[in-house]
Amino acid sequence: MRLQKATRFALYAALELASRSEGYVSAAEIAAKYRISLNHLAKVLRTLARSGLVEASRGVGGGYRFVGNAKRTTLLEIIQLFEKIDPIAAGEREPGASTEAGLTLKSVLEEIEDTARATLSSISLDTMIKMAHRQAERRAKGTDQRQPATLAQ
Amino acid sequence: MHSSAAASKAVKIRRASKADLPTIIALDERVTRVPKTEYWRELFERFSERKQGRAIFIAEIAGRVVGFAIGEVRAWEFGSPPCGWIFGFDVDPEFRERGIGSRLFEALTSFFRSSGVGTVRTMLRRDDTLIMSFFRSQGLRAGPFIQLEKNIEE
Numbered sequence: 001m002r003l004q005k006a007t008r009f010a011l012y013a014a015l016e017l018a019s020r021s022e023g024y025v026s027a028a029e030i031a032a033k034y035r036i037s038l039n040h041l042a043k044v045l046r047t048l049a050r051s052g053l054v055e056a057s058r059g060v061g062g063g064y065r066f067v068g069n070a071k072r073t074t075l076l077e078i079i080q081l082f083e084k085i086d087p088i089a090a091g092e093r094e095p096g097a098s099t100e101a102g103l104t105l106k107s108v109l110e111e112i113e114d115t116a117r118a119t120l121s122s123i124s125l126d127t128m129i130k131m132a133h134r135q136a137e138r139r140a141k142g143t144d145q146r147q148p149a150t151l152a153q
Numbered sequence: 154m155h156s157s158a159a160a161s162k163a164v165k166i167r168r169a170s171k172a173d174l175p176t177i178i179a180l181d182e183r184v185t186r187v188p189k190t191e192y193w194r195e196l197f198e199r200f201s202e203r204k205q206g207r208a209i210f211i212a213e214i215a216g217r218v219v220g221f222a223i224g225e226v227r228a229w230e231f232g233s234p235p236c237g238w239i240f241g242f243d244v245d246p247e248f249r250e251r252g253i254g255s256r257l258f259e260a261l262t263s264f265f266r267s268s269g270v271g272t273v274r275t276m277l278r279r280d281d282t283l284i285m286s287f288f289r290s291q292g293l294r295a296g297p298f299i300q301l302e303k304n305i306e307e
Contacts, residue, residue: 071290114279118279118282122285122286122289127289127290130290134292
């Protein structure tokens with residue numbers, strides 16, 4: 001499964017902000033940490049602010065702060081602010097969709113989609129932060145050779 | 154102290170006895186809305202044999218049963234090496250979000266570890282987001298098996 005760039009940036013930003021809920025974090029700091037475009041991230045953060053998950057503050061010491069409930073906010077909720085994960089939008093018709101093969105293919109794709117949705121809707125930001133910490137611990141022990149940026153402890 | 158941490162400390166976790174059976178039956182029925190008296194009787198009978206690798210843990214606050222966790226070590230089903238299965242787990246809705254589920258999960262995983270297994274497994278309804286989120290928060294991920302079924306009534 002591939003997520004659009006804006007969706008991935010939104011997940012990085014939400015995770016970063018939720019793991020540092022004590023204060024405001026600048027967009028520039030997040031962009032630098034994840035090596036992503038500041039302009040693109042700023043647009044994404046505006047969408048997150050409109051959704052009520054983050055709060056923006058202007059001026060010196062300003063930035064963004066997570067104001068949602070990290071234990072209740074799921075990955076699916078954030079993803080759906082930016083894209084649909086359904087393979088076919090409701091009412092949309094693709095060539096051959098009404099044939100036996102088309103209907104069978106649709107049911108197989110729905111099986112995959114149901115699993116993806118169940119996975120994304122069961123993982124909260126809080127759980128993702130814990131998973132990232134475990135990942136960091138594994139890396140520190142040398143049992144994982146990948147080198148991603150760590151979330152705030 | 155945070156209220157959930159305080160509540161979690163007030164919880165006593167212990168092994169179940171036959172006297173807990175009616176409470177577990179009632180709690181399960183309240184949560185699932187499906188009475189399964191016979192199932193629970195048989196299960197308690199089987200688990201009372203105290204065979205190694207089987208356990209029912211009870212969470213209790215001031216003498217009131219507020220949750221339970223049931224598990225057993227199963228070996229070579231579906232070709233799987235010995236593994237701890239959690240197949241019954243519930244916390245009274247009035248006492249949720251106080252860390253009681255985590256305490257029960259810890260008790261069961263410690264028990265599995267002492268029984269010599271290094272993996273814990275469960276199976277959930279895909280649409281049961283609440284319980285799936287709970288197990289995710291405890292670190293469970295999709296495993297190497299996939300469940301398949303077929304309606305054979307037609």
